[in-house]
Amino acid sequence: MLKLENVSKVFNRGTINEKRAINGLSLHLAPGDFVTVIGGNGAGKSTMLNLISGTLAADSGSILLDGVQLQKLPEHLRAKFLGRVFQDPMMGTAADMGIEENLAMAYRRGKKRGLSWGITAAEREEYHRRLASLGLGLEDRMKSKVGLLSGGQRQALTLLMATLQKPKLLLLDEHTAALDPKTAAKVLELTGEIVGLDKLTTLMVTHNMRDAIRMGNRLIMMHEGRIIADIAGEKKMGLHVSDLMEMFEKASGGEFANDRMLLG
Amino acid sequence: MSTFAAFFSSMGTAVQGAASQGVLWGVMTLGLYITYKVLDFADLTVDGSFALGGAVSATLIVGGMDPFLTLIAALLAGMLAGAATGLLHTKLQIPGILAGILTMIALYSINIRIIGAANVPLLGEKTVITAITDTLPIGKNWAAILIGTIVAGAVIAALYWFFGTEIGCAIRATGSNERMVRALGGSTDQLKIIGLALGNGLVALSGGLVAQSQGYGDVGMGTGTIVIGLASIIIGEVIFGAGGNFARRLLSVVLGSVVYRVIIAMVLRLGLKSTDLKLLTAVIVALALSIPVLRRDKDLRVYGIVLLAGAVLYLLLVNAAAALAPGNATLLFAARFAALGATAAGFGTIWLTGRRKMAAILKR
Ligand SMILES: Nc1ncnc2c1ncn2[C@@H]1O[C@H](COP(=O)(O)OP(=O)(O)O)[C@@H](O)[C@H]1O
Ligand SMILES: [Mg+2]
Numbered sequence: 001m002l003k004l005e006n007v008s009k010v011f012n013r014g015t016i017n018e019k020r021a022i023n024g025l026s027l028h029l030a031p032g033d034f035v036t037v038i039g040g041n042g043a044g045k046s047t048m049l050n051l052i053s054g055t056l057a058a059d060s061g062s063i064l065l066d067g068v069q070l071q072k073l074p075e076h077l078r079a080k081f082l083g084r085v086f087q088d089p090m091m092g093t094a095a096d097m098g099i100e101e102n103l104a105m106a107y108r109r110g111k112k113r114g115l116s117w118g119i120t121a122a123e124r125e126e127y128h129r130r131l132a133s134l135g136l137g138l139e140d141r142m143k144s145k146v147g148l149l150s151g152g153q154r155q156a157l158t159l160l161m162a163t164l165q166k167p168k169l170l171l172l173d174e175h176t177a178a179l180d181p182k183t184a185a186k187v188l189e190l191t192g193e194i195v196g197l198d199k200l201t202t203l204m205v206t207h208n209m210r211d212a213i214r215m216g217n218r219l220i221m222m223h224e225g226r227i228i229a230d231i232a233g234e235k236k237m238g239l240h241v242s243d244l245m246e247m248f249e250k251a252s253g254g255e256f257a258n259d260r261m262l263l264g
Numbered sequence: 265m266s267t268f269a270a271f272f273s274s275m276g277t278a279v280q281g282a283a284s285q286g287v288l289w290g291v292m293t294l295g296l297y298i299t300y301k302v303l304d305f306a307d308l309t310v311d312g313s314f315a316l317g318g319a320v321s322a323t324l325i326v327g328g329m330d331p332f333l334t335l336i337a338a339l340l341a342g343m344l345a346g347a348a349t350g351l352l353h354t355k356l357q358i359p360g361i362l363a364g365i366l367t368m369i370a371l372y373s374i375n376i377r378i379i380g381a382a383n384v385p386l387l388g389e390k391t392v393i394t395a396i397t398d399t400l401p402i403g404k405n406w407a408a409i410l411i412g413t414i415v416a417g418a419v420i421a422a423l424y425w426f427f428g429t430e431i432g433c434a435i436r437a438t439g440s441n442e443r444m445v446r447a448l449g450g451s452t453d454q455l456k457i458i459g460l461a462l463g464n465g466l467v468a469l470s471g472g473l474v475a476q477s478q479g480y481g482d483v484g485m486g487t488g489t490i491v492i493g494l495a496s497i498i499i500g501e502v503i504f505g506a507g508g509n510f511a512r513r514l515l516s517v518v519l520g521s522v523v524y525r526v527i528i529a530m531v532l533r534l535g536l537k538s539t540d541l542k543l544l545t546a547v548i549v550a551l552a553l554s555i556p557v558l559r560r561d562k563d564l565r566v567y568g569i570v571l572l573a574g575a576v577l578y579l580l581l582v583n584a585a586a587a588l589a590p591g592n593a594t595l596l597f598a599a600r601f602a603a604l605g606a607t608a609a610g611f612g613t614i615w616l617t618g619r620r621k622m623a624a625i626l627k628r
Contacts, residue, residue, distance in 0.1 A: 053447070076450055
């Protein structure tokens with residue numbers, strides 16, 4: 001369903017700061033794949049997701065989603081197919097607007113916006129139900145400004161918004177990294193539930209290796225803009241953190257010692 | 265009759281005039297509210313689009329068009345101007361402030377082209393004001409208040425509706441978090457262009473109203489529009505609150521414009537030169553915009569206190585000098601010098617003692 005073919009992205013080309021962030025990367029996802037993505041700082045994980053979503057334009061290569069050439073579409077037209085949650089809880093929601101207004105924006109992802117009312121009574125009922133399923137009590141505060149919510153609540157809301165209209169592909173970029181451990185666990189649990197319920201094809205970047213092993217059906221490891229390991233099914237279930245460390249160390253030649261991946 | 269009574273009766277007329285200016289300019293403030301507050305875009309186009317509205321409306325009236333219809337023409341012209349800024353900003357990626365300045369400057373030439381001169385008088389022409397004074401037994405000021413209130417009311421209702429629609433919601437979201445809107449499939453380019461067109465359309469509509477009420481259109485009539493609008497928005501928020509539902513916030517913006525005009529009328533009565541008004545407005549807006557910093561560093565307020573005391577002292581002394589010996593230039597000079605000297609001394613004292621210590625002393 002998703003096909004990245006020989007994709008490259010260079011930042012600051014021709015300057016001393018030239019950085020080959022994505023280096024001839026290819027990746028194929030099957031429908032329903034839940035892929036966890038790990039790799040050191042600067043490995044190109046966010047860049048890969050941003051190339052898919054259109055936040056950044058690829059220099060070369062092709063990005064196909066169910067036969068649609070994504071790289072030819074601007075970001076807002078790709079949004080039709082994609083649900084996204086970012087690392088920064090501030091990024092996925094509009095702080096000055098109410099919870100239900102944010103949901104109403106998400107409800108119209110990929111649809112034409114016109115002059116009909118921005119939120120209907122029937123929608124409100126659905127939002128109430130969906131918010132209740134998060135178990136955070138947000139369903140009783142639908143008019144509250146999102147700016148008043150905690151980071152964890154905002155991430156849970158963003159997750160709900162990203163999946164309110166079933167996306168073809170869900171992109172999660174370290175969406176629990178900015179949260180305290182307890183909240184992160186809760187948001188991760190919600191992620192598993194939501195992805196499982198709708199069998200969403202998902203790319204989830206995480207810096208926590210245990211989560212990467214525990215969740216999803218497939219794990220890829222990135223290094224210097226390339227995929228250096230791709231492990232699925234039974235083999236993935238049997239992985240240990242130490243296996244991943246070893247694999248990484250081999251690829252990076254020892255630079256691993258002070259990488260934050262160790263924290264995982 | 266006591267001079268007090270005379271003072272207050274003339275004050276009454278002045279307040280009436282100020283209120284009528286306030287509602288007519290209030291429509292402009294609504295437009296600025298859309299670009300500045302809703303879209304979070306500091307749009308300098310407004311100086312040009314306000315004059316554009318005045319130029320279009322006045323020129324068409326002289327050409328024989330119905331004065332009410334000319335307002336619609338002004339609105340459309342303003343929307344074009346706003347769209348131009350939007351295109352410069354989104355498609356050519358020129359920074360917002362600069363995009364606004366470019367359109368504003370271009371409009372100066374365009375406005376002169378439209379009028380064919382620097383200004384166009386409406387002496388003896390039919391305007392929305394004369395249309396009312398000819399049919400109802402009320403004066404010019406009340407006619408302006410009436411038409412201004414009707415237009416502002418209609419605009420508030422229309423905006424309330426529009427910003428509740430899907431497109432309107434998306435524009436509000438764009439002002440709050442652009443990246444989110446794109447991630448949710450909104451074209452922030454289009455949304456910004458629509459918002460800027462709408463805002464500048466209203467600014468130009470207001471320009472048309474003001475030109476008709478003052479009896480001429482003038483290429484210079486828009487100078488300082490953005491600062492006046494900001495001052496009105498801020499005054500509205502301070503007095504009537506920045507919260508509440510959207511219609512209420514819009515209403516407070518118009519009321520802010522009225523209060524601004526009344527304040528201006530009063531300080532003019534108290535002896536401020538009208539040419540110093542823009543300076544005063546700029547100072548008020550600068551102070552208001554620095555509220556976040558002032559909140560963080562409370563001790564900075566000692567400067568504010570000295571500044572305010574200095575301004576009050578200045579007005580008192582200058583007025584006293586004028587009352588005691590009218591036309592005495594030496595006394596007037598001495599009064600000004602004393603007031604400015606005292607203010608400078610105040611700042612000097614803060615500088616010497618340090619503002620933290622000074623704030624502590626004042627607190628005691
Ligand atoms: N906008 C940008 N401009 C310049 N360099 C960038 C930009 N975004 C990312 N990079 C660089 O590209 C590399 C990959 O970054 P990123 O994809 O954010 O890594 P990861 O998410 O795996 O930590 C890093 O070296 C980073 O410094
Ligand atoms: Mg990253």
